[in-house]
Amino acid sequence: MSSTPTDTGAAPVRTRRDEILEVAVRMFATRGYHGVSMDDIGRAVDVTGPALYHHFKGKEAMLVAALRPVSQRLLNGGRKRVEANPDDPRAALHALVEFHVEFALSNPAVIALHVHELDRLPDESRREIRMLQRQYVEEWVTVLVALRSELSQEQARVLAHAAFGLMNSTPYFTQRGAGDHSGRADIARLLREATLGALAGTT
Amino acid sequence: MSSTPTDTGAAPVRTRRDEILEVAVRMFATRGYHGVSMDDIGRAVDVTGPALYHHFKGKEAMLVAALRPVSQRLLNGGRKRVEANPDDPRAALHALVEFHVEFALSNPAVIALHVHELDRLPDESRREIRMLQRQYVEEWVTVLVALRSELSQEQARVLAHAAFGLMNSTPYFTQRGAGDHSGRADIARLLREATLGALAGTT
DNA sequence: TTGCGGACTGAACGGTCGTTCACCTAGTGG
């Protein structure tokens, strides 16, 4: 095979599993986890429902497989940006905002899933993903309190969640019909400026 | 009876129906529409599942009954604030922000429902509620383009959605455990300032 | 007392869904 299962790097090959997962994510995002049946997913990739059990242990496992890498990628990307600007919280914040906006615009379906359906997971997986989320939030909190010393950790956390709500609003105008043609770069700029404005403190 | 069904004013009496609806909304918000069964709802209000059909035509009707008044109240409140400041878009925006933040902080469960489960409605009801939402968005868009003439309608719409995402982040730190004790007024102030900062344009 | 309507129960029905199982097929390395 092209890669042994023991290497920990990201598998470069696009397997059938990945293809199924991408379709499933899109369906979960638009119709909700409980609104999509295994037969539905199977039909969308031209197989029967039970065939999916050759790739995933079950329906919940599909959701976990979709959500965990997302949280992991966000956390890794966030950590990297913060560590790259150890003495400049302002630059770190700008890097975080650019990173997150780019991510949200590139993966609106996954973002929607992450926001909507996390609670449909069994306890164990949910706790694991929530921990990754929490660590990502803490990266933001660290930068925010460094930048605005008047903020308590709690206040910074509220602001971080608020910023996520802002940047994660991408699914609302991305998944709609092709009516709007504000360029993607234009939208990205709007969101970056809005987020920085929201976090800047009283003007 | 105390009020004929023909009067359009809000019914002042708190009926059993209202009580059931409030419980159902909370359950929908935390476990998802499909994650709650009629028997679950019945059990939470100490009746059997089928008993609910004496108050609602069905499960979907409960969701509609929960969502429509919310959209209506938001639209009414938004209209009122805009009309109260016909020649001062800056004041109008401040009023809109204060109104929406207050609403979101007072009704986190309903907000979560509105954000998460609207797509689970049958076409007709969904279209109706979406129309109310759209009109509410337009109130914001009007104020925004009046305040910042460089914005196109489309850009203003993106910013409006972004602002909603920010202000509607309330469920994320409200429904959690009793760990945080940032006063409600403190959180409200943070959210108001963040929203205004997000919409103010480049600093 | 009688009649009536609102609220509720318990049983039941029809449908859907996640999952399992036995079986089939094509490709592949020894």
Place this chain on the structure above:
DNA sequence: CCACTAGGTGAACGACCGTTCAGTCCGCAA
């Protein structure tokens, strides 16, 4: 050639869910 494996099928099962229905209970007006 053979054994093995990955991937897939179709039928079936058990559970759950939304909904219906016949019947019960109770407060209240006539």
